Amino acid sequence: MPESIYSALGEYVDLLLDAVCAVDKAGRFEFLSRGAERIFGYPAAEMLGKSMLSFVHPADRAKTLDAANAINAGHIRLDFENRYIRKDGQIVHLLWSARWSADKQQRVAVARDITKLKHAEARQRALYAISEAAFAAENLQALYEQLLKIVQQLMPVSSFVIARLAPQGELHLPFQHLPSATESHLMAATQFCLGLLARNAISPSILPTAITEPSTWMGVVLNSHNTILGVLAVQLDDSAMEQADADLLEFVGQHIATAIERKELLARLHRAALYDDLTRLPKRELFYDRCRQALSGLERTQQTLAILYIDLDGFKPVNDQYGHAAGDSLLQQIAQRLQQRTRQTDTVARFGGDEFVVLLTQMDAAPMVSAIAEEIRLSLNVPFLLNTQAITITPSIGIALCSTASCSIETLLENADNAMYKAKKQGGNCIIFA
Structure with a gap:
C-alpha cells in the first residue's frame, strides 16, 4: 500500500474520538492514537513502552489479564469492559473491541469511553433499588440496612452512617456501619455530619464534600420537601474520592431522603390503623x-x-x-x-x-x-x-x-x-x- 494511503489512514485514526491502541504480547503499548490522550489523560509518549496493566484499575487487572491472554490465543473480543485510572486520578469506564494480529505480533484494540453511560446506569439501578426497598422493607431499620447494600454496590464504602435531625435540633445516628466501631470513629462521623449541616444552613443547596484524603468523610444533606431529615455520610475504601462519587452520592441522597420519608409516613399510617392514638394500645x-x-x-x-x-x-x-x-x-x-x-x-x-x-x-x-x-x-x-x-x-x-x-x-x-x-x-x- 502506498505510503500516502498509510499517512491518510493515520490521520483518519487520529480523528476518531475512540482510542486505537496496539500492544505487544507482553502487554506493552506500542501505538496510541490521539484519541487515547483524550480518554486516558496521558500524552502518548508517557504510555508507550509501558504495561497497560499499570494504568488499569487495580480491581480490574485480573480480568483484564485473562481477557488479554484469550485474545493472544486468537479469540476476538467485542464487548470487554474495564476501568482505567486517568492521569488526573479519575476513573474512566471503557468498552473494548480487540483481536490478535499474527503478522504484527500485536494485540490491536479500540477503546470507547462509556463512563457517562455507566454512571447513568448506576443511577437508574440505584433509583429502582431505593424505590423497591422503600416499599419492601419491614421497618425503618430494615430500610437503612437495604440502603447500605445499595450504596455499597455503587461505590467501595468502608463506613456508612445515617444521621437524623430531631425537631429540637439534636442529631443522632440511628444507623451506622463502622468497621472500627470506636468512640473516636463515631465522634468523627458525628462531627462531620454536624459540620455539613452547618454548611447547609449557610448555603442551602445540597453540596457533597469533595475530599481526597483517605481518612475523611463524604456526605450529603438529606432534604425532602424543604425539610432537613439529616445526613448520609460515607468513607470509601479507595484513597481518592472522585467528583463522580460525590455527584452519585448527591443523586442517591435525594432519593434516599424521599424513601425514608415515605417509610416513616407508611409507619405512621400503619400505627394509626392498628393503635389507639390516645393510649397507644392496640385497636x-x-x-x-x-x-x-x-x-x-x-x-x-x-x-x-x-x-x-x-x-x-x-x-x-x-x-x-x-x-x-x-x-x-x-x-x-x-x-x-x-x-x-x-x-x-x-x-x-x-x-x-x-x-x-x-x-x-x-x-x-x-x-x-x-x-x-x-x-x-x-x-x-x-x-x-x-x-x-x-x-x-x-x-x-x-x-x-x-x-x-x-x-x-x-x-x-x-x-x-x-x-x-x-x-x-x-x-x-x-x-x-x-
Missing part, C-alpha cells in the same frame, strides 16, 4: 389478630386463654366535672396500669370510650385468670392523680375462657361483654365469669 383489628394467633396455639399447648372485658364505673362524671382533657389523662394512666399488671405475651387493647379488653394467654386454669383479674381490679382502685386532684374509679370486669382452637373470637367477646354488664348490675368493682 380492635390488632386485638383480633392476636386472638387468632393465640387460638391457633391452643391445641399444641393444651392451655387456656382468657378475654377480660373491662368497663370503668362512673367514668362519665369525670369528664363532666373535670373536662375531657382530664378524662383523656385518666384513660392514659389506666392503660399504663393495665400493661403493668399483664405480661408481654398478653395483649391490652382499647375498644373505644372507657372500654378496655385484655387477652391472657398460656393460662393453666380459671384460678390463675381470676388472680390476674383481681390484681387488675385492685390496681385500678388505687386513686389517680388528675391536676393535683386524687380521683378514685373502679372497674367492672367480665371474663370468658377458652381451651380449644374452635372457639369463636366474636362469641368470646360477647360472653365477656355480657359478664361485664352483670358485674355492673351487681354494683360494679367486681369480677364475673361468663
Whole structure:
C-alpha cells in the first residue's frame, strides 16, 4: 500500500474520538492514537513502552489479564469492559473491541469511553433499588440496612452512617456501619455530619464534600420537601474520592431522603390503623389478630386463654366535672396500669370510650385468670392523680375462657361483654365469669 494511503489512514485514526491502541504480547503499548490522550489523560509518549496493566484499575487487572491472554490465543473480543485510572486520578469506564494480529505480533484494540453511560446506569439501578426497598422493607431499620447494600454496590464504602435531625435540633445516628466501631470513629462521623449541616444552613443547596484524603468523610444533606431529615455520610475504601462519587452520592441522597420519608409516613399510617392514638394500645383489628394467633396455639399447648372485658364505673362524671382533657389523662394512666399488671405475651387493647379488653394467654386454669383479674381490679382502685386532684374509679370486669382452637373470637367477646354488664348490675368493682 502506498505510503500516502498509510499517512491518510493515520490521520483518519487520529480523528476518531475512540482510542486505537496496539500492544505487544507482553502487554506493552506500542501505538496510541490521539484519541487515547483524550480518554486516558496521558500524552502518548508517557504510555508507550509501558504495561497497560499499570494504568488499569487495580480491581480490574485480573480480568483484564485473562481477557488479554484469550485474545493472544486468537479469540476476538467485542464487548470487554474495564476501568482505567486517568492521569488526573479519575476513573474512566471503557468498552473494548480487540483481536490478535499474527503478522504484527500485536494485540490491536479500540477503546470507547462509556463512563457517562455507566454512571447513568448506576443511577437508574440505584433509583429502582431505593424505590423497591422503600416499599419492601419491614421497618425503618430494615430500610437503612437495604440502603447500605445499595450504596455499597455503587461505590467501595468502608463506613456508612445515617444521621437524623430531631425537631429540637439534636442529631443522632440511628444507623451506622463502622468497621472500627470506636468512640473516636463515631465522634468523627458525628462531627462531620454536624459540620455539613452547618454548611447547609449557610448555603442551602445540597453540596457533597469533595475530599481526597483517605481518612475523611463524604456526605450529603438529606432534604425532602424543604425539610432537613439529616445526613448520609460515607468513607470509601479507595484513597481518592472522585467528583463522580460525590455527584452519585448527591443523586442517591435525594432519593434516599424521599424513601425514608415515605417509610416513616407508611409507619405512621400503619400505627394509626392498628393503635389507639390516645393510649397507644392496640385497636380492635390488632386485638383480633392476636386472638387468632393465640387460638391457633391452643391445641399444641393444651392451655387456656382468657378475654377480660373491662368497663370503668362512673367514668362519665369525670369528664363532666373535670373536662375531657382530664378524662383523656385518666384513660392514659389506666392503660399504663393495665400493661403493668399483664405480661408481654398478653395483649391490652382499647375498644373505644372507657372500654378496655385484655387477652391472657398460656393460662393453666380459671384460678390463675381470676388472680390476674383481681390484681387488675385492685390496681385500678388505687386513686389517680388528675391536676393535683386524687380521683378514685373502679372497674367492672367480665371474663370468658377458652381451651380449644374452635372457639369463636366474636362469641368470646360477647360472653365477656355480657359478664361485664352483670358485674355492673351487681354494683360494679367486681369480677364475673361468663
